[in-house]
Amino acid sequence: MADLRINEAGLKRDERLEWLKLFGLSSPAILMVLVVLVLPVGWLFYVSFIGANGEFSLENYERMINRKSYARIFTTTFQISFLTTGLCILIGYPLAYFLSQLPPRLANLGLITVLLPFWTSLLVRTYAWLVLLQKRGLVNDWAISLGLWDEPIKIVHNMTGTLIGMVHIMLPFLILPVYGAMRAIDLDLMKAASNLGANPRRAFWGVFFPLTLPGLMAGSLMVFILCLGFFVTPAVLGGGKVIMVSMKIVSNIELFVNWGAASALGVVLLVLTVVILWIASKFLNLETATRGGGH
Amino acid sequence: MAGVTKTYGKVHALDDVSLEVKSGEFLTLLGPSGSGKTTLLMVLAGFTRPDCGSLKFGDEEVIRKPPHLRDLGMTFQSYALFPHMSVAGNVGYPLRLRRVPKAEVARRVEEALETVQLGGFGERRIDQLSGGQRQRVAVARAIVFEPRILLMDEPLSALDKKLRDQMQIELRHLHEKLGMTTVYVTHDQREALTMSDRIAVVNHGRIMQLATPRDLYERPANRFVADFIGESTFLDVTRRSDGVAVEETPLILSEPLPEARDLVMMIRPERIRLSETGPQDGANNFAATATEVVYQGDSYLLHADLAGGKQIAMRGAVTGKSVSSLPASGDKITLTIAPEDTVLIDAGEV
Numbered sequence: 001m002a003d004l005r006i007n008e009a010g011l012k013r014d015e016r017l018e019w020l021k022l023f024g025l026s027s028p029a030i031l032m033v034l035v036v037l038v039l040p041v042g043w044l045f046y047v048s049f050i051g052a053n054g055e056f057s058l059e060n061y062e063r064m065i066n067r068k069s070y071a072r073i074f075t076t077t078f079q080i081s082f083l084t085t086g087l088c089i090l091i092g093y094p095l096a097y098f099l100s101q102l103p104p105r106l107a108n109l110g111l112i113t114v115l116l117p118f119w120t121s122l123l124v125r126t127y128a129w130l131v132l133l134q135k136r137g138l139v140n141d142w143a144i145s146l147g148l149w150d151e152p153i154k155i156v157h158n159m160t161g162t163l164i165g166m167v168h169i170m171l172p173f174l175i176l177p178v179y180g181a182m183r184a185i186d187l188d189l190m191k192a193a194s195n196l197g198a199n200p201r202r203a204f205w206g207v208f209f210p211l212t213l214p215g216l217m218a219g220s221l222m223v224f225i226l227c228l229g230f231f232v233t234p235a236v237l238g239g240g241k242v243i244m245v246s247m248k249i250v251s252n253i254e255l256f257v258n259w260g261a262a263s264a265l266g267v268v269l270l271v272l273t274v275v276i277l278w279i280a281s282k283f284l285n286l287e288t289a290t291r292g293g294g295h
Numbered sequence: 296m297a298g299v300t301k302t303y304g305k306v307h308a309l310d311d312v313s314l315e316v317k318s319g320e321f322l323t324l325l326g327p328s329g330s331g332k333t334t335l336l337m338v339l340a341g342f343t344r345p346d347c348g349s350l351k352f353g354d355e356e357v358i359r360k361p362p363h364l365r366d367l368g369m370t371f372q373s374y375a376l377f378p379h380m381s382v383a384g385n386v387g388y389p390l391r392l393r394r395v396p397k398a399e400v401a402r403r404v405e406e407a408l409e410t411v412q413l414g415g416f417g418e419r420r421i422d423q424l425s426g427g428q429r430q431r432v433a434v435a436r437a438i439v440f441e442p443r444i445l446l447m448d449e450p451l452s453a454l455d456k457k458l459r460d461q462m463q464i465e466l467r468h469l470h471e472k473l474g475m476t477t478v479y480v481t482h483d484q485r486e487a488l489t490m491s492d493r494i495a496v497v498n499h500g501r502i503m504q505l506a507t508p509r510d511l512y513e514r515p516a517n518r519f520v521a522d523f524i525g526e527s528t529f530l531d532v533t534r535r536s537d538g539v540a541v542e543e544t545p546l547i548l549s550e551p552l553p554e555a556r557d558l559v560m561m562i563r564p565e566r567i568r569l570s571e572t573g574p575q576d577g578a579n580n581f582a583a584t585a586t587e588v589v590y591q592g593d594s595y596l597l598h599a600d601l602a603g604g605k606q607i608a609m610r611g612a613v614t615g616k617s618v619s620s621l622p623a624s625g626d627k628i629t630l631t632i633a634p635e636d637t638v639l640i641d642a643g644e645v
Contacts, residue, residue, distance in 0.1 A: 188375035191342055194362040195369045196389035196436065203363075206388070210379045 048263035060264035081227035100182035157239025174219035181215025326497035368437030383417030407439040557642035566636035567609035
């Protein structure tokens with residue numbers, strides 16, 4: 001009887017070598033993630049538990065629970081994030097639908113205009129809104145001359161201004177995944193729905209909308225999470241009256257040089273974001289959603 | 296359907312098409328890709344708006360009716376099953392749209408699934424089904440609401456050959472069982488011949504011939520149909536005072552001479568006999584030289600040159616006797632065609 005397990009040792013060795021090679025190739029990336037992500041976040045956690053006297057304490061977290069101002073800041077942050085996401089859906093979904101119905105060449109042109117703002121600096125766009133929305137700005141001037149309202153109204157340095165700016169900046173993050181999901185829908189499906197007796201409204205809500213849901217969820221989630229940690233736009237257009245978590249972090253460091261308090265805020269924001277993602281993942285498959293919602 | 300025309304730019308996708316589908320019949324639109332057969336189906340279903348024309352179901356003009364009010368069942372080449380619904384969800388969709396009570400929906404869905412031999416598959420997800428099963432679900436969904444007409448757009452083109460053959464028979468049985476008027480689109484002539492009561496051959500946006508499968512094959516109305524359905528060789532026919540001739544050989548015909556001025560003779564490879572005893576009386580005989588003989592198991596294919604230089608193909612049955620005496624290339628042979636198989640058609644290009 002010949003040996004039935006010919007070359008077994010050699011093949012095993014080849015397999016091990018292959019695995020090592022793979023590991024070797026990805027090690028720079030792993031190292032990178034370790035240095036710029038895992039270590040800083042770990043350090044952030046550590047600092048958040050260091051009190052003013054330099055010893056371990058929970059005072060940074062206790063302060064957050066005890067002081068009313070912190071509760072208000074978190075409420076504002078979630079309020080703005082929810083409203084921004086909602087408005088983005090209301091404006092972005094119909095626009096994405098419109099683009100998805102255009103012939104490919106026109107749709108590409110449309111997408112470029114959607115993406116164009118990404119080429120200008122966030123700061124520039126935010127200050128542009130400031131100019132447009134101020135008391136003697138373009139929007140007020142026109143509205144008055146058109147007779148929409150009589151007195152200049154306050155549409156900046158408050159919640160309204162912040163929302164306008166935020167929605168403008170976040171819109172592309174919603175439109176792109178939704179558009180992707182819409183493009184992925186087989187046109188025959190809509191024909192089939194119609195053929196089976198669905199009027200356009202029922203075909204939309206029964207077939208089209210459910211199929212875009214993964215894309216819509218992905219886009220909304222992205223907008224919401226980006227909003228939670230947003231700084232520039234609310235800082236400029238809120239005029240100091242709309243305080244979000246990120247702004248409190250900045251003031252903790254710049255004004256009070258309290259790294260512990262700032263870190264604790266960062267940790268809470270991070271944990272909240274992770275919790276939201278975790279909840280969202282219960283409802284939809286994030287992996288397919290980020291692929292553009294195609295089934 | 297009468298006088299339906301649809302142009303895309305300068306291209307006539309449909310050119311003054313008129314067609315009558317009889318109640319309960321299985322009618323196939325057969326044609327090469329780009330012939331307009333799918334456009335015709337889309338006009339029927341209401342997805343394509345023609346430039347002009349009339350479309351009637353019974354006495355009711357429906358050309359301007361939107362698709363969702365036409366009450367037609369349709370299956371798509373891509374099946375077009377809704378991926379976010381279960382099998383039962385898909386099949387029940389047209390019933391739910393018609394506000395059929397829940398219990399009845401469940402009953403009729405199960406019935407339709409049994410009809411396509413998918414009983415008990417209701418809870419499956421669409422992506423758990425094979426191609427053949429998806430096709431069945433699509434059929435179930437199209438018949439469950441008992442539409443006036445069932446439209447099928449190349450429903451079997453995505454399946455492998457074996458499954459396709461099986462589904463052809465199954466769909467045919469289904470049609471016999473339900474008696475539902477069916478309009479079927481395909482580019483596969485064998486499929487069309489197998490399944491249809493009548494076939495409309497479509498080319499360049501026009502109907503070339505509308506006939507039963509047998510008439511279409513035996514008596515094609517023109518050269519396009521003869522060429523498209525089955526294999527055939529065409530020989531030029533010359534008119535003479537005493538009749539017609541091919542390559543100086545006067546033809547014996549079983550039917551009166553067609554009226555068209557220019558005629559060609561259509562020869563089906565399988566209708567030619569190889570005569571071992573020279574020219575046969577009462578038949579049309581052609582002397583030829585074999586150029587190639589291909590043994591194909593169940594039959595053999597013989598290519599030969601006629602005296603006039605024209606190439607001709609014949610297919611013969613292989614039997615224990617004929618297999619040992621197949622001609623070799625270069626052999627002088629006599630090809631015999633019975634008068635019934637000598638078909639003359641209009642030579643004009645359509």
